[in-house]
Each structure stands twice: as structure tokens, then as C-alpha cells.
Amino acid sequence: MNRTSNPFRATLGSTPPYLAGRQNEIADFADALDDGPGSHERISLITGLRGVGKTVLLNAFEDEARSRSWWVISETATAGFSGRIVDTLFRLAEDTLRTHKRRLSGVTLPTIGGIQFSDVLQHQPQVTLRSALTDLLDWQEKVDRQLGQEPVGLLITLDELHYHRRDEVIEFGTTIQHLVREERNIAVAMAGIPQSIRPLLASQEGKNPVTFLRRANRIDLGLIGKDEVKAALTEPVENAGFSWEPDALDDAVEACGGYPFMIQLIGQQCFKRSEGTVITARSVSEGATVAKRRLGQLVHEPALADLSEVDRTFLVAMAADDGPSSMSDIAERLGANPQYAGNYRRRLIEAEIIVSSRYGFVDFELPYMREYLREHAAVSVFKGQKDTDSKD
Ligand SMILES: Nc1ncnc2c1ncn2[C@@H]1O[C@H](COP(=O)(O)OP(=O)(O)O)[C@@H](O)[C@H]1O
Ligand SMILES: [Mg+2]
Incomplete structure (x- = not known):
């Protein structure tokens, strides 16, 4: 063992020393920032399994925005995220004021929801995300003019998007859509795992899909060459x-x-x-x-753990094979009819846990999932079923 510090970053959310294979996604996003309001990639939705690099890509997008002197707000979509975005907006405005104190001497303080900025800071009244964003973007435009600088935009990143926060995501989306329509200098990048996002994209249980998300530029992260x-x-x-x-x-x-x-x-x-x-x-x-x-x-x-019991049983049945599994074998091992097995196949493909390798066959998406299941689940039950003669 050696004592030189280890250059690798095996922690979820940490930026790796060498970011492999995401150059196109980053370039597209950077172009969208430069192309101005209205470019499609300015509203992006990153999906993919755990550990595929969603958070790291959001961080890379933030770097692109910062290198253009944009404001960046980095949030996780847990309950109350809109309120936290409002708080951060105030802090950013305060920083801008402090940094450019002298050059901004002629510029009046922003007014938010009809309240003077200093009072807003002191009294923390309830301000909606929409009015906070509108007022602060207005004010930033004024500052840009005063300083004669390139327009400063605002990037909001929202990680761990989840249908459990459907209402707040819808409200957030409505606000952003409004600002986009007004051609504001704003960009939003969101990320989440497929199972958490799908219910927001598809109409299910009679609920409307979140159109804002459906229209977003989809970045489906996969494996690296x-x-x-x-x-x-x-x-x-x-x-x-x-x-x-x-x-x-x-x-x-x-x-x-x-x-x-x-x-x-x-x-x-x-x-x-x-x-x-x-x-x-x-x-x-x-x-x-x-x-x-x-x-x-x-x-x-x-x-x-994100899957249902039957989903897991399906995967355990697959793990009995050394390579791709035939759907007819799976149905037999599960003691189920082909339609029933087919339903679970579709769900697991949508969840990006399995892929259809060739007609009638499925395989694991994640490396070592098979080995993991063999070590941790009663795969032998199905192996036994596979060659009953030798086992009995
Ligand atoms: N493109 C990449 N090249 C090299 N390592 C990466 C890349 N993307 C992610 N990683 C590494 O993989 C791990 C998981 O990344 P993360 O962004 O947290 O995944 P996710 O948010 O999708 O769960 C981290 O240790 C990160 O450093
Ligand atoms: Mg992540």
C-alpha cells in the first residue's frame, strides 16, 4: 500500500479527476447558455441509474454557467426547495451588491414583491418564487446595463427529482415556463432516477403529466465507451x-x-x-x-430496494442464467403466463434495470447485478428449477 493521496473519487456526487465521455452533453448545454433565451437545452432533464453520473453532470453544467459569470443555484428537490431557492436568490443579490458596491452606486436596490430589498432581508416575508425570480432578474438586467456587461443569467439545478414532490415540481415548472416565455435569461437542469421521474412524465392514476418536464431536453445517461x-x-x-x-x-x-x-x-x-x-x-x-x-x-x-417484490423475483429468476435470459424460461421459473412476465419485463426495462438483448431475451443493465443477486438472493431456487433432474 502506498501513501500518495488517492486521485480517484469513489463517492456519489463527487466530481471525478477525469470526467469520461460526457463532452457532447456539456458542449450542448454550454452552447445553449451562449445561444440566449429560447434555446431548447436551457431546460434539461438528466435521467439514469444511480452512479451513472447525473450529479456530476449537473456540477459540470454549473461550472459552465459560473465560467460565464452566471448566478448558480444548486438545489435538491426535497420538500421546500422553492423556498430555499428564494432564500438563495436574496443571498446572491446581496453578494452582487457587495462586490460591485462602488460601481453600482447609482443603481437602486431591488424591490421584491413590492418590498424594498433591505426590508425583505430583515423581515423575510413570504415571497413567491415567481415574484422573487422576476424581480431579481429585472434588477440584474438593470445592473448589466449600468455596468455595461454581458447579460448575467441564472442557472438553477435541481437534483434528485421525485414524484413525491409532484405539486412543488409542477409549481416550479409553471414559474419557469413563464419566465422562459418572457425570454428571461434563465436555465434549469434537473436530474433523477428513471423510476422517480417516470410518474411525472406519464399520466398515471388520472394525474396529468408535468408538461414542463415532458418538453425538457432529455439527457439519458448511459455507459461509457x-x-x-x-x-x-x-x-x-x-x-x-x-x-x-x-x-x-x-x-x-x-x-x-x-x-x-x-x-x-x-x-x-x-x-x-x-x-x-x-x-x-x-x-x-x-x-x-x-x-x-x-x-x-x-x-x-x-x-x-426501489423495486417491487415481484420485480425482484423476476431479476432473481434471470440471475440463474450465465448470460441473457429467454423470456419463456423466466415465465416458466416464475410459474407465470407470458403476458404477466411480459408486464414485469416492460416495467424493468423502463426502470433501466434490464435491457432487451435480442428478440425474446433480456439481460441486466448494470454490471455485476447478476453476481450480486447470486450472492444475496435465493437464486438457487430457480437454478434448481432449470435442471430439475440433476437437483432432485
Ligand atoms: N463521466 C464520468 N467519468 C468518471 N467518473 C464518473 C463520471 N460520472 C460519474 N463518475 C463518478 O461516479 C460516481 C457517481 O457519480 P454521481 O454523479 O454521483 O452519480 P448519480 O448522481 O447518477 O448517482 C462518482 O464517484 C463520480 O465521481
Ligand atoms: Mg446523484
């Missing part, structure tokens, strides 16, 4: 003055399965086990075992 995985494993190691044995690097790339969180887990665990400053095949074989276990705890376990 091998070349980029390789770069993400190599660059941080070389920057630390370390190196990979070529075979060890190939093994490590393979073990990542293109999954962003796994890049960090594998990188971190292998780096920890380097021999001198070289990461060897042994570092990888030992490191990968630990990385898989962590992935199970941090990704597979919560992903499975």
Missing part, C-alpha cells in the same frame, strides 16, 4: 506519478463494465494496492473484488 474508461483510469494515475502494467489496465477497463461509478471504485481500490508506483495485475484482481462489493452496497442494494 472503453477508450474513455481507459483514459479515466490512466490520466489520474499518471498525474500522480504512477503507472499501470498494460495487462492490468486492460483487466481494470474490463472490470468497470463502462459504468462511471465503477471507474472510480476500481481506480481507487487498484491505486491503493499498487506495488511501488506500479499498478499490477495483482493490484487489479484484489482491488476489483473490493470494488464489486462496494458497488453492491452502494448501487445494487438501493436499486433493488
Whole structure:
């Protein structure tokens, strides 16, 4: 084990040392900021499984906005997020005033909901998100003119979007749609896992879909290509003055399965086990075992917990196979008719837990989900069913 600080970031939400394979998404968003109000990507919705890099992409979008001197409000969509956005708006306005005190001497303080800014700060009256945003964007336009600068926009990011906050999301969406229609200098990027977002997009239980979200630019994050995985494993190691044995690097790339969180887990665990400053095949074989276990705890376990009991049974039935499972085998193992099994297949594909690999076959989306299920669930029940003769 070595004592040089480990360059990898195997923590949900932490920006990795090398951001693999998201260049297009970032460039599109950056272009939208430059293209001005009305560009489609200014309202974006990122979806994907846990650990695929949604929060990290939101952070990258925030960096793009900050590098253009935009205001950035970064929120999580837990209860009361609109109120928190209002509070942050006040703080940002205060900062702007402080930073440009002298140059803004001629500019009057903003008025929010008809109340003077200083009073707003002191008394914290209930101000709606809409009036706070409108008044502060108005005021910012005035400041931009006074300082003769490029228009300063506002980016709001909203992570962990969930249908449990449907009403607040609808209200937020209505406000934003209004501002977009008024061609305000605003952008919004939201993120969430497919199961939490789908009920907001589709009409279910007689509720209307949230049109604001349906119209948003959808960014469905998936796995990363091998070349980029390789770069993400190599660059941080070389920057630390370390190196990979070529075979060890190939093994490590393979073990990542293109999954962003796994890049960090594998990188971190292998780096920890380097021999001198070289990461060897042994570092990888030992490191990968630990990385898989962590992935199970941090990704597979919560992903499975989001599902229903029957969904899980379906997955356990799949785990009895060493590769893609045929739907007729699954139905048989579940003792269910094909329509019933087909319903669960569709749900699990929508949840991005499984993919349809070829006609009549399904496979796991996440690397090591099969192994995880085999270790943690009674897969043997279905294995037994598969070749009853030998088991009985
Ligand atoms: N494009 C990427 N390249 C390399 N590592 C990444 C990438 N995206 C995410 N990661 C790493 O994966 C982990 C999970 O990322 P995160 O954004 O928290 O996922 P999510 O929000 O989708 O659950 C973090 O450790 C992060 O550093
Ligand atoms: Mg996240």
C-alpha cells in the first residue's frame, strides 16, 4: 500500500479527476447558455441509474454557467426547495451588491414583491418564487446595463427529482415556463432516477403529466465507451506519478463494465494496492473484488430496494442464467403466463434495470447485478428449477 493521496473519487456526487465521455452533453448545454433565451437545452432533464453520473453532470453544467459569470443555484428537490431557492436568490443579490458596491452606486436596490430589498432581508416575508425570480432578474438586467456587461443569467439545478414532490415540481415548472416565455435569461437542469421521474412524465392514476418536464431536453445517461474508461483510469494515475502494467489496465477497463461509478471504485481500490508506483495485475484482481462489493452496497442494494417484490423475483429468476435470459424460461421459473412476465419485463426495462438483448431475451443493465443477486438472493431456487433432474 502506498501513501500518495488517492486521485480517484469513489463517492456519489463527487466530481471525478477525469470526467469520461460526457463532452457532447456539456458542449450542448454550454452552447445553449451562449445561444440566449429560447434555446431548447436551457431546460434539461438528466435521467439514469444511480452512479451513472447525473450529479456530476449537473456540477459540470454549473461550472459552465459560473465560467460565464452566471448566478448558480444548486438545489435538491426535497420538500421546500422553492423556498430555499428564494432564500438563495436574496443571498446572491446581496453578494452582487457587495462586490460591485462602488460601481453600482447609482443603481437602486431591488424591490421584491413590492418590498424594498433591505426590508425583505430583515423581515423575510413570504415571497413567491415567481415574484422573487422576476424581480431579481429585472434588477440584474438593470445592473448589466449600468455596468455595461454581458447579460448575467441564472442557472438553477435541481437534483434528485421525485414524484413525491409532484405539486412543488409542477409549481416550479409553471414559474419557469413563464419566465422562459418572457425570454428571461434563465436555465434549469434537473436530474433523477428513471423510476422517480417516470410518474411525472406519464399520466398515471388520472394525474396529468408535468408538461414542463415532458418538453425538457432529455439527457439519458448511459455507459461509457472503453477508450474513455481507459483514459479515466490512466490520466489520474499518471498525474500522480504512477503507472499501470498494460495487462492490468486492460483487466481494470474490463472490470468497470463502462459504468462511471465503477471507474472510480476500481481506480481507487487498484491505486491503493499498487506495488511501488506500479499498478499490477495483482493490484487489479484484489482491488476489483473490493470494488464489486462496494458497488453492491452502494448501487445494487438501493436499486433493488426501489423495486417491487415481484420485480425482484423476476431479476432473481434471470440471475440463474450465465448470460441473457429467454423470456419463456423466466415465465416458466416464475410459474407465470407470458403476458404477466411480459408486464414485469416492460416495467424493468423502463426502470433501466434490464435491457432487451435480442428478440425474446433480456439481460441486466448494470454490471455485476447478476453476481450480486447470486450472492444475496435465493437464486438457487430457480437454478434448481432449470435442471430439475440433476437437483432432485
Ligand atoms: N463521466 C464520468 N467519468 C468518471 N467518473 C464518473 C463520471 N460520472 C460519474 N463518475 C463518478 O461516479 C460516481 C457517481 O457519480 P454521481 O454523479 O454521483 O452519480 P448519480 O448522481 O447518477 O448517482 C462518482 O464517484 C463520480 O465521481
Ligand atoms: Mg446523484
